[in-house]
Amino acid sequence: MLLPLLELRAARGRFVLMGTVVLLVAALVGTVSGFTTGLTDDTVSALRRLPATHVAFSPDAKTDQFARSLVDERTLRGWRGQDGLEAAPLGVSLTRGTSDRGAEVDMAAFGVEPGSFLDPGADRGAPLGTEPDGIVISQDLVDEGLRVGDTVVVDRLGIKLPVTGVTGHSAYGHVPVAYLPVDTWQRLRFSTPGAPAGPSAEVPRQYSAIALRADDGAGLTGTDRELGTRTVPLKDSYAAAPGYSGERITMTSIQAFLYVIGPLVVGSFFSVWTVQRQPELALLRALGASRRRLLGHTLLQAGVVVVAGTAAGGALAAGIGLLVGGAVPFSLPAATLLTALAAFALVGLAGTALTLRRVTRSDPMTMLGANR
Amino acid sequence: MSLELSDVTVALGSGDARTTVLDGVCARFSPGTVTALVGPSGSGKSTLLAVAGALLRPDDGQVLLDGRDLAALGDSQRARVRREHIGYMFQSGNLLSGLTAVEQLLAAASIAGRRPRRLRHRAEELLAAVGVGHRLTHRAEQLSGGERQRVALARALLLAPALLLVDEPTAAVDRSQAGTLTELIAASTHEHGCVTVVATHDPAVSEVADHRLDMAALTGAATGARRADQP
Incomplete structure (x- = not known):
């Protein structure tokens, strides 16, 4: 030494x-x-925290699937009819809005069914479904100036989204996430600026993808063929996020x-x-x-x-x-x-x-x- | 511990440049004696020291240190013999750069598996004995050529080796220092009973030695004689 x-x-x-x-x-x-x-x-991080094992996209979406993929209610019912798995609709889109206190925010809108396994709940405030069009925002949006009780008005569409709860850190494509009921997401995704976008507006009953919680992935390929979807493990779906x-x-x-x-x-x-x-x-x-x-x-x-x-x-x-x-x-x-x-x-x-x-x-x- | 060279042959170089430096050399060196190896440059003095010191394996013959043939040992075994039984003082390049005089000795102790802290006092005594007691904390680069030689001699003596090999000890020192060094080598040899072989051009060193061995006689280069036995 x-x-x-x-x-x-x-x-x-x-x-x-x-x-x-x-x-x-x-x-x-x-x-x-x-x-x-x-x-x-x-x-x-928003995809990571999804309590899912797989994600089913429409087969025509090869890249940037969360933006390009669209699956309908029939497909969702088909997946829900399968044994050994749970299926929940998932809508993903990017939007922006302004709060009634003047905070301008970009949001990744994650449409989920309240009460489904994708529902993030709320660390503070109330979860999804407690108020019409109510949203649960990630902590990142709180950091940007939103808080429970605010109402975010979606730019151009005018849809009003009251903030009912706050959940943990969650982002998608460098944009903080807001969780909203999937039917609200459909109005947000498919409405045309200037056209009526209220709760009664007619919009396609479609989703970006179907989140699956499967006991094992062995039987998914056959269901994919039957229902015309393309299913990937959740981790592989990260590549569908913009810029990932x-x-x-x-x-x-x-x-x-x-x-x-x-x-x-x-x-x-x-x-x-x-x-x-x-x-x-x-x-x-x-x-x-x-x-x-x-x-x-x-x-x-x-x-x-x-x-x-x-x-x-x-x-x-x-x-x-x-x-x-x-x-x-x-x-x-x-x-x-x-x-x-x-x-x-x-x-x-x-x-x-x-x-x-x-x-x-x-x-x-x-x-x-x-x-x- | 005795040293005996039996029919030792060493050729150095390769191809057309390969030269036989030692050819069937036989010599015996007794404990407690200083033997001066004399002869002109290129006569094989350093090569003999290398063979005796387990630095170089001969092409033929035996090098028996207390009956154990060094020529038959593997590389790691010869390294072990060197650190446990042999003390060297080379002609130049003796010291490790950046280390102080006392650290030169402690580093050698460390290589030999001894606890440097326990040998520090002995190291300082030896450095004082060779006349560099006032330079203990000077680094190698801060010492003169003669001081470096003396530190190297102290290092060679530190662990009281059974075999002390010294190459031109007085080449870089003045006459009075040369006398001190040779006397110290002789005294240490007689005190510890080690086998000491000194390669030298210096007649003063030969005079102090117990035996004088002419390389010409050993190799037969001048006289045709090939054997020289020491009592």
């Missing part, structure tokens, strides 16, 4: 410099992880590059460090240090630099998260941060492996007759 620590102290300038580089890359890894989680959360796939690919690519850059940087440093101290390694070998011991020294030094740098980088990333707060979609739970940093530290140490061969090849014979 003594020798590698003495070497670390002796070359502390170089190791601090390297540790700083590791710190910055690790901070970037943590920050990108925070944005990845935050953006994902901001895009599909593009964001995932972008952020994952950045993370992948960082996971490549990390070991290359660490490996390059230790490669140069090993070349520079070949005379010392030869002397240590001549004094009786085994190859295994020299490997252990190098790994210990790399471990100190990588772990300390990564830990400091993680702290910096967490600090950045606290600073940006709710201003941007940034979410960095401890488990996510630790997983990302552990992976980074591991690949960083793997980078050291690039230098190990040179460490073991140091020749003690160079000490005799060698003139350094």
Whole structure:
């Protein structure tokens, strides 16, 4: 233990410099992880919290299914007639409105049947169905200025939506969610601006999709064929959210590059460090240090630099998260941060492996007759 | 502990440049004696030290340290012999950069599996004995060539090795320092009963040695003789 620590102290300038580089890359890894989680959360948290196992779309909707897909009541009845599952209609659309107190808000309108398994209930106030056209808003809309007792008037359509309750965080496509009765959603979705949009307005009895809660997914394909739908597991339906796939690919690519850059940087440093101290390694070998011991020294030094740098980088990333707060979609739970940093530290140490061969090849014979 | 070389042959280089440096060398070195290896540059002194010190495996022959053939040992076993039984003082490049004089000795103790803290006092005593007691906390880069040599000698003596191998100990020091070093080597050899082999060009070192071994006689390069046995 003594020798590698003495070497670390002796070359502390170089190791601090390297540790700083590791710190910055690790901070970037943590920050990108925070944005990845935050953006994902901001895009599909409403879908994640759906207590469903599968979602059935109309087969003609290939992309952006929640916006393009339409299924009718006959199809809903068909699904409800199946054994071993529950089915509930789901309407999804984006809209905007203004509260009677002047708060202008964008909303992702999630139409659900009050009392169905999709009904989110209410953490505060009253749930859906307690008031005609009453809506339950996510906490994000409270943050934007709405509160229970407000009435939101949907732009252009003039539909009035009294806020009866508040539920937890829920967003779809970076827009906070408001839950509303599915028949209200149908008026909102299918009404034409300027035309009557009151409770008695004639609108198609259609939905964006049918949420399913199935014991197992084995029999769903046959029902799909029978009813003309295309059913996917709930997780696969995330790709139907606007921007989800593009964001995932972008952020994952950045993370992948960082996971490549990390070991290359660490490996390059230790490669140069090993070349520079070949005379010392030869002397240590001549004094009786085994190859295994020299490997252990190098790994210990790399471990100190990588772990300390990564830990400091993680702290910096967490600090950045606290600073940006709710201003941007940034979410960095401890488990996510630790997983990302552990992976980074591991690949960083793997980078050291690039230098190990040179460490073991140091020749003690160079000490005799060698003139350094 | 005794050292015996039996029909040791070493060739270095490759292809057309391959040269036989030691050819069937036999020599025996007794405990408690200093043997001076003398001969011109390129006569094989350092190579003999390398073979005796388990740094280099001979192409043929045996290197018996207390009856154990070092030439037959594997790499890790030879490393173990080096750290447990052999003390080296090389001609140059002896010290680890960035470490202080006393740390040079403690690092060697650590390699040998000894607790450095327990040997700190002994290390400081030895450094004082070789005349660098006032430079304990100076790093290798802050020491003169002669001081570095003396620190290296203190390090070689720290663990009272059974075999002490010294390569040109007086090459970088003045006459008075050379005298101090050679006397210290001889005194330590006689006190601890170790086998000491010193490769040197310096007649003063040869005079202090108990035995003088001419490489020309060992390798037969000058006289045709191939064997030289020490009593």
